Every structure is written in C-alpha cells, then in structure tokens.
Amino acid sequence: MELLTLNNGLQIPALGFGTYKSELDAIITAIEEGCSYFDTASYYGNECDIALALELSHIEREKVFIASKLWKSDMGYDNTMKAFSRTLENLRCDYVDVYMIHWPRPNLVLQEWEALCVETWRAMEELHSQGKIHALGISNFLPYHAEIIMKNCRVIPSVAQFEFHPGHLQAFALEYYRRKGIQVQAWSPMGRGRVLNDELILELAGKYHVTPAQVCLRFCVQEGVMPLPKASSRERIRENLACMDFVIDERDMSRIENMPPLGWSGEHPDRERVKI
Ligand SMILES: NC(=O)c1ccc[n+]([C@@H]2O[C@H](COP(=O)([O-])OP(=O)(O)OC[C@H]3O[C@@H](n4cnc5c(N)ncnc54)[C@H](OP(=O)(O)O)[C@@H]3O)[C@@H](O)[C@H]2O)c1
Numbered sequence: 001m002e003l004l005t006l007n008n009g010l011q012i013p014a015l016g017f018g019t020y021k022s023e024l025d026a027i028i029t030a031i032e033e034g035c036s037y038f039d040t041a042s043y044y045g046n047e048c049d050i051a052l053a054l055e056l057s058h059i060e061r062e063k064v065f066i067a068s069k070l071w072k073s074d075m076g077y078d079n080t081m082k083a084f085s086r087t088l089e090n091l092r093c094d095y096v097d098v099y100m101i102h103w104p105r106p107n108l109v110l111q112e113w114e115a116l117c118v119e120t121w122r123a124m125e126e127l128h129s130q131g132k133i134h135a136l137g138i139s140n141f142l143p144y145h146a147e148i149i150m151k152n153c154r155v156i157p158s159v160a161q162f163e164f165h166p167g168h169l170q171a172f173a174l175e176y177y178r179r180k181g182i183q184v185q186a187w188s189p190m191g192r193g194r195v196l197n198d199e200l201i202l203e204l205a206g207k208y209h210v211t212p213a214q215v216c217l218r219f220c221v222q223e224g225v226m227p228l229p230k231a232s233s234r235e236r237i238r239e240n241l242a243c244m245d246f247v248i249d250e251r252d253m254s255r256i257e258n259m260p261p262l263g264w265s266g267e268h269p270d271r272e273r274v275k276i
Pocket of ligand 1: 016018020021040104114140162184187191192193196211214230232233239240
C-alpha cells in the first residue's frame with residue numbers, strides 16, 4: 001500500500017478503513033484483506049471490537065494504525081485525559097496512532113467553545129509528548145475553527161478529517177489544509193452511497209473498467225486526500241482496496257472537481273443537523 005508522510009514524519013497508508021457502524025466480522029475481514037489503518041471514535045462504541053479483531057487475527061499492534069476521536073462531551077483538559085484513558089483501555093494498547101477532536105463545538109450554545117478546544121488540545125499535546133499519541137488531528141473543523149488551534153498550539157495538527165466526496169469537496173477547507181501541510185482525510189468518501197449513481201461517476205467507471213466506488217476512492221487518492229471507506233463484505237473491501245490499481249487522467253479529475261453539488265450528510269459543525 002502506498003504511504004503518506006504526515007507533517008511530523010509519521011507514515012500512514014494512503015487508504016484507511018472506516019468503522020462507523022462496522023460489525024466485528026467486517027473489521028476482521030478488512031484485516032485479512034490487508035487494510036492496516038482503522039478509523040474509529042469513542043462515539044462509535046466499537047473500540048473494543050477493534051482490539052478483539054486484532055486479537056482474533058493474531059496481528060501485532062505495531063502492524064496496524066488506529067485512529068480514534070474524542071467525543072464532544074469529553075472536551076476540556078481533565079475530561080480529555082479521562083476519555084483518552086478509556087480509549088486506551090478499550091483498545092487494549094498503550095498508544096493510538098492518531099487522536100482527533102471529533103467536533104470543534106461541544107454543543108451550539110456554549111460561547112466558550114474556543115477556550116475549550118485550546119484546553120482539550122493542551123491535554124492532547126501532553127499525551128503526545130508522553131508518546132501515547134503519535135499524531136494529533138482535528139475532525140469537522142472548518143478553517144476558522146482550525147485557526148483557534150493553530151494560534152494556540154505547540155504541536156500543530158497532522159491530520160484534518162471532514163466530509164469529502166465527488167460533488168461535495170469543501171474546496172475552501174481542502175485548500176486551507178493543503179497550504180498548512182495538514183493531511184486531509186475524507187469521511188463518507190462515497191457519500192454513503194449517494195454518489196454511486198451519478199451519471200459522470202457511472203460514465204468514468206465504464207471508461208476505466210472499474211466500479212463507481214473505485215472512481216470515488218481513486219479521486220480522493222489523486223487529490224492527495226486519504227479516503228476512509230466503510231464496507232461490510234469481503235467483495236466490497238477488496239473492491240475498495242483495488243482503487244489503488246488504476247489512474248484517472250487529468251481531464252477526468254477536473255470533470256469530477258467541477259461537477260455540480262451532489263448532496264451531503266447534513267452534518268455541519270456550526271448548525272443543527274440539516275435535513276436533506
Ligand atoms: N469524523 C466524522 O465525523 C465522521 C463522520 C462520518 C464518518 N466518518 C468515518 O468515515 C467512514 C466512512 O464514512 P461513511 O460510512 O459515512 O460513508 P462511506 O464510506 O462513503 O459509505 C459507506 C456505505 O457505502 C457502502 N459501500 C462500501 N463499499 C462499497 C462498494 N464498493 N460499492 C457499493 N457500496 C459500497 C457501504 O455498505 P456496506 O457497509 O453494506 O458494505 C456503506 O453503506 C466511517 O466509517 C467513519 O470511520 C467520520
């Protein structure tokens with residue numbers, strides 16, 4: 001698997017495996033098929049399953065990368081320390097590769113969310129300096145949220161995760177993180193399936209003799225964005241990994257970049273969930 005080098009020197013695979021709502025069997029299958037980067041979160045309630053999947057697969061901890069996220073209600077210095085300990089207990093290991101703040105605001109009413117982010121980050125920096133977190137990250141941070149961290153941190157984020165797929169690129173955020181040298185990760189890289197029937201994606205799947213899912217994932221990879229597809233069956237897991245085996249030409253990349261908006265999850269860091 002191709003590797004990406006983060007701004008702190010850590011190398012991670014160019015494609016990960018999303019585990020939101022994943023069953024234990026799917027995680028085991030993903031390990032068997034060669035996935036080595038697992039994106040989880042305390043909120044997903046499946047950190048224990050990841051530990052169990054590694055144990056049942058007889059795979060050493062150092063052979064895989066695990067990313068987890070701090071939930072909204074656990075923000076703040078002391079809470080972060082406690083939540084991180086629980087994550088380590090669940091994962092049955094003594095470090096995580098990447099640890100992120102899941103959302104910048106704990107809720108939409110708290111005015112002091114900026115101070116809370118800074119305090120949370122301070123705790124994460126401490127855990128990082130103790131070697132318990134190998135790279136720090138932010139998830140669902142728009143550039144103006146990220147600036148709060150950038151202006152107040154000792155350790156800058158290595159990873160930024162947000163919703164990204166054909167028809168929903170959040171180009172302003174992508175550009176910002178590229179300029180800062182922060183690796184972008186795509187959540188919902190296939191738009192939870194809604195992108196797969198788009199006429200351009202179908203046309204390109206035909207042209208390159210691949211599947212619509214592979215077009216979406218390959219598009220992310222060529223944008224320098226690390227996709228985190230979630231899949232349940234062995235066939236789909238294999239199919240998704242095989243997106244590394246072809247290349248979309250420049251003209252078609254540009255056509256995808258400029259296609260009309262194609263819907264999104266409705267989840268926004270500064271709004272109630274938008275009904276779509
Ligand atoms: N940071 C955040 O706030 C945040 C938010 C959302 C998600 N995430 C992360 O991003 C990961 C992926 O996002 P997501 O699950 O929302 O969306 P996604 O990966 O775009 O879509 C997953 C859906 O696509 C289906 N699928 C997978 N491979 C396929 C293929 N080759 N052909 C056709 N359909 C396929 C899956 O079905 P089956 O499972 O039935 O195979 C599932 O229904 C999550 O698991 C999580 O790790 C992070």
